Amino acid sequence: MPVKTIIEPFRIKSVEPIRWTTRRQREQRLEAAYYNLFLLPADDVLIDLLTDSGTGAMSTHQWAAIMEGDESYAGSRSFDRFKNSVQDIFGYKHVIPTHQGRAAERILFGVACKKGDVVPNNTHFDTTRANVEFVGAEAVDLVIAEGHQPALLHPFKGNMDVPALEALIQRVGRERIPLVMLTVTNNSGGGQPVSMENVRQVSAVCKRHRIPLYFDACRFAENAWFIRLREKGYESKTPKQIAQEMFRLGDGCTMSAKKDGMANIGGFLCTNDDLLAQQEKDLLILTEGYPTYGGLAGRDLEAIAVGVQEALEEDYLRYRIASTAYLGNHIASQGVPIVQPPGGHAIYLDARAFLPHIPADQFPGVALAAELYLEGGIRSVEIGTLMFAAAAQMDLVRLAIPRRVYTQSHIDYVVEVILEVWKHRETIPGMRLTYEAPFLRHFTAHLEPVKVGVVTRS
Numbered sequence: 001m002p003v004k005t006i007i008e009p010f011r012i013k014s015v016e017p018i019r020w021t022t023r024r025q026r027e028q029r030l031e032a033a034y035y036n037l038f039l040l041p042a043d044d045v046l047i048d049l050l051t052d053s054g055t056g057a058m059s060t061h062q063w064a065a066i067m068e069g070d071e072s073y074a075g076s077r078s079f080d081r082f083k084n085s086v087q088d089i090f091g092y093k094h095v096i097p098t099h100q101g102r103a104a105e106r107i108l109f110g111v112a113c114k115k116g117d118v119v120p121n122n123t124h125f126d127t128t129r130a131n132v133e134f135v136g137a138e139a140v141d142l143v144i145a146e147g148h149q150p151a152l153l154h155p156f157k158g159n160m161d162v163p164a165l166e167a168l169i170q171r172v173g174r175e176r177i178p179l180v181m182l183t184v185t186n187n188s189g190g191g192q193p194v195s196m197e198n199v200r201q202v203s204a205v206c207k208r209h210r211i212p213l214y215f216d217a218c219r220f221a222e223n224a225w226f227i228r229l230r231e232k233g234y235e236s237k238t239p240k241q242i243a244q245e246m247f248r249l250g251d252g253c254t255m256s257a258k259k260d261g262m263a264n265i266g267g268f269l270c271t272n273d274d275l276l277a278q279q280e281k282d283l284l285i286l287t288e289g290y291p292t293y294g295g296l297a298g299r300d301l302e303a304i305a306v307g308v309q310e311a312l313e314e315d316y317l318r319y320r321i322a323s324t325a326y327l328g329n330h331i332a333s334q335g336v337p338i339v340q341p342p343g344g345h346a347i348y349l350d351a352r353a354f355l356p357h358i359p360a361d362q363f364p365g366v367a368l369a370a371e372l373y374l375e376g377g378i379r380s381v382e383i384g385t386l387m388f389a390a391a392a393q394m395d396l397v398r399l400a401i402p403r404r405v406y407t408q409s410h411i412d413y414v415v416e417v418i419l420e421v422w423k424h425r426e427t428i429p430g431m432r433l434t435y436e437a438p439f440l441r442h443f444t445a446h447l448e449p450v451k452v453g454v455v456t457r458s
């Protein structure tokens, strides 16, 4: 029988209760959190789509591996298993564990970049941009033009604009570009994939100018699946073969194991450059830990060793990508503006199109995220003017789907809440900042609704 329903490829062995709140309670909690959903206690959230980072459910194999964790300070057996598993997929000579992705970024940029340098990326993720800027370098986003048009359909909207990369190298000179980065999938640009063809072209430009190419590899498995689905010649390759081919085109990577590492914590930094690796390990010892644990417990290394392999399983990826598309397609079919096509780990609402009466400087994304919480206890995150200030090209609200956590009925509920908010969208007020920190302000900002005349809810 040809089966059309794609089911969760697992059964549930352990459950975690979630808690309902009343609308009145949510109004109070939101005000107490200064309209910033990062400041909400998680217990007051019913469905938490704030992030897919570290929020996934681990498998029985991962939990079993955790019991095998070797907590030796130096030369732990768990490090060898971690390194072998990572090298099997990524193929790089040096594998340096870190406590999460941003630690890998800080170490890479701390060692490879200096003031006045320029780092091109398809789109820098927020922590990546902040770490580039922290060393005094400039983070330049070079995603293709299609990547800036939320409604436009394109199979690889995460691609880098190769002529723009060439032009940038001509303009600033290769000496000022210590590395080029490709984020797969492109998180801040809507979880959109990068094609193998684009990786090949970017890699060729980098080679010609002798600039190393690094991947921000957080969602490498999802990117591999999109290549298999959408790029000619990859239909019968396994996700692992595709990932291996992609990584061979680069010189190293940063990775958050909280994403396609399927773990609750962890990350790593890879490079083929011996000298750089030595400097990175020296800095690692100073701030993260000895190079065979890098700020992680032996058991965390075990969970990652199993997790990176599980992320590439076909049944898992088929279900993962289908369930994200399920949410996106159900709301888009009712007119809700989303970044098209649905990405890998998240659906991004286009807040500027959803709330055209709210100007960008009144944070339409923050306003929409607040309303989704008020309406149904759903937590999402703004990726827009609050996160990136003047550099924001779009105002999006990201609904990130934790891995292997929510079932289809949870997602049906999310669809229902979004459609309810869509019905009364004209009544939603803009937001005003009352406090901001100098770096990564979205994590701690305080806001309040902008009072506009008399707004009544019909």
Ligand SMILES: *Cc1c(COP(=O)(O)O)cnc(C)c1O
Pocket: 053, 100, 101, 102, 103, 125, 127, 128, 183, 187, 188, 216, 218, 255, 256, 257, 258, 259, 266, 267
């Ligand atoms: C999550 C993420 C990071 C940072 O990783 P953390 O583990 O959160 O520090 C970097 N780049 C991208 C694309 C990410 O999604």
